[in-house]
Amino acid sequence: MSFIVAMDGPSGTGKGTITKQIAKEMKLTNIDTGATYRCVALAALRNHIGIEEEQKIIDLVDTLSIDMKQEGGNTVVLLNGEDVSQEIRGKEVTSFVPQVSAIKEVRLKMVDLQRKMAEGKDVIMEGRDITTYVFPKADVKIYLDATAEERAKRRYKQNKEKGIEMSYEEVVESIQKRDKADKEREMGALIIAPDAVVIDTTNLSIKEVKQKVKEIIQKKQKELKVKEIAYKERPNTKWKLFEQKVIKAFMGGLYRIFYRVEIRGAENVAQEGPLIICANHINYLDAAAIVIFTKRKVRFIAKEDLYRIRILSWLGHIFDVIPVNRGTQDIESMKRCMKALKNGEVLGIFPEGTRKGIAKGGKAKTGAAYMALRTGTKVVPVGISGSFKLFTKVVVNYGKPMDYTEYTSKSPEKEVLEKVANEIMDQIVMLTNQGNSCIMPKEKNSIS
Numbered sequence: 001m002s003f004i005v006a007m008d009g010p011s012g013t014g015k016g017t018i019t020k021q022i023a024k025e026m027k028l029t030n031i032d033t034g035a036t037y038r039c040v041a042l043a044a045l046r047n048h049i050g051i052e053e054e055q056k057i058i059d060l061v062d063t064l065s066i067d068m069k070q071e072g073g074n075t076v077v078l079l080n081g082e083d084v085s086q087e088i089r090g091k092e093v094t095s096f097v098p099q100v101s102a103i104k105e106v107r108l109k110m111v112d113l114q115r116k117m118a119e120g121k122d123v124i125m126e127g128r129d130i131t132t133y134v135f136p137k138a139d140v141k142i143y144l145d146a147t148a149e150e151r152a153k154r155r156y157k158q159n160k161e162k163g164i165e166m167s168y169e170e171v172v173e174s175i176q177k178r179d180k181a182d183k184e185r186e187m188g189a190l191i192i193a194p195d196a197v198v199i200d201t202t203n204l205s206i207k208e209v210k211q212k213v214k215e216i217i218q219k220k221q222k223e224l225k226v227k228e229i230a231y232k233e234r235p236n237t238k239w240k241l242f243e244q245k246v247i248k249a250f251m252g253g254l255y256r257i258f259y260r261v262e263i264r265g266a267e268n269v270a271q272e273g274p275l276i277i278c279a280n281h282i283n284y285l286d287a288a289a290i291v292i293f294t295k296r297k298v299r300f301i302a303k304e305d306l307y308r309i310r311i312l313s314w315l316g317h318i319f320d321v322i323p324v325n326r327g328t329q330d331i332e333s334m335k336r337c338m339k340a341l342k343n344g345e346v347l348g349i350f351p352e353g354t355r356k357g358i359a360k361g362g363k364a365k366t367g368a369a370y371m372a373l374r375t376g377t378k379v380v381p382v383g384i385s386g387s388f389k390l391f392t393k394v395v396v397n398y399g400k401p402m403d404y405t406e407y408t409s410k411s412p413e414k415e416v417l418e419k420v421a422n423e424i425m426d427q428i429v430m431l432t433n434q435g436n437s438c439i440m441p442k443e444k445n446s447i448s
């Protein structure tokens with residue numbers, strides 16, 4: 001699997017310089033897609049083919065071998081094995097390439113080539129249609145922008161350094177022409193992808209832009225790392241089962257020292273077969289309470305972010321917590337839940353979605369109801385009451401299993417799901433209140 005950083009933007013925004021430096025510093029392969037179009041333009045010029053001979057240009061592409069290699073932090077562009085890195089930046093190529101890159105067949109072939117160049121590699125690729133067409137699912141998408149005046153100034157300076165003879169007026173005209181060509185191209189036009197991060201570089205130095213881009217890439221890499229760790233399952237070895245037992249016993253002991261724990265209705269958890277335990281969520285400690293005090297192993301469904309914290313990641317792997325990416329339709333997570341139920345395991349879900357979700361005015365989430373209705377699994381509602389303040393009472397109150405087998409369906413309707421989700425939540429609230437009612441008088445006494 002490759003990691004793709006896609007970067008688009010008009011010419012003169014510093015894409016080339018930024019990608020080159022970042023590639024070196026972050027060990028990514030730099031692919032300058034503009035150079036591929038420039039190679040075609042150069043080959044056409046060398047073969048004296050004009051833009052009016054479109055088919056000849058298209059045929060010419062098939063005879064070309066375009067490649068890039070990294071040498072001492074620089075990208076060397078090879079056309080049929082010849083180093084053309086300098087020649088493709090010349091005035092003639094620069095003014096001819098917008099027309100060449102507008103030919104649909106040329107674009108299709110170049111896009112093909114660009115995708116092949118990235119295969120199996122971690123790349124940073126810059127151009128005009130990378131975020132929208134070449135890699136619409138890139139891991140990171142960035143759009144660099146700057147005013148036309150600022151871009152012209154930069155290009156003029158760059159040309160001077162490279163010994164390219166062009167007046168400032170010529171540079172401005174060239175930039176304007178290229179902007180127009182880039183934005184109005186029929187295929188692969190330069191547009192901002194809706195999910196791209198836009199960076200206006202007008203008043204920023206290269207160093208500042210680079211820093212911003214690097215931060216975006218690093219954040220994504222971290223996210224992917226957490227995901228990778230979260231989704232790695234630990235095999236059920238004897239050692240793991242031992243760890244489960246020891247931790248359960250140890251934590252159970254701690255809970256009993258620090259809280260007055262009362263378990264009610266434990267018999268409502270069937271000794272075997274699939275089951276979904278749904279509880280209220282007031283505190284991080286309540287998930288642990290259910291895992292510890294339910295006789296069977298409960299696999300909780302928890303947000304992926306939990307795996308950012310080392311100890312929670314360790315516990316998550318021991319107790320086979322199923323990670324979920326909240327805010328997206330996490331199909332992988334759903335698949336794992338269904339598989340667990342098929343295997344006759346017990347799932348633990350907080351239908352509130354987040355801590356004190358209902359108290360915060362949220363609605364009961366329909367995930368548990370969906371799984372119950374899809375698989376015909378019974379739901380055991382649980383009310384956990386208590387403040388989890390040290391040495392206070394915590395009641396874990398298991399309710400009677402809720403049986404929805406008669407509504408089992410491959411595609412449960414939204415209204416039915418909501419109704420079931422609300423019913424489950426009502427039961428949870430009722431069970432929580434039952435637990436509270438035995439605590440309340442005591443608390444009242446202590447106040448008075």
Ligand code: DC
Pocket residue numbers: 011033034035037038097098101126127128129130178182188
């Ligand atoms: O980035 P550059 O100036 O080297 O690009 C050269 C030309 O190629 C320019 O006219 C835009 C065009 N191009 C394109 O159409 N699509 C890309 N992905 C990259 C460049």
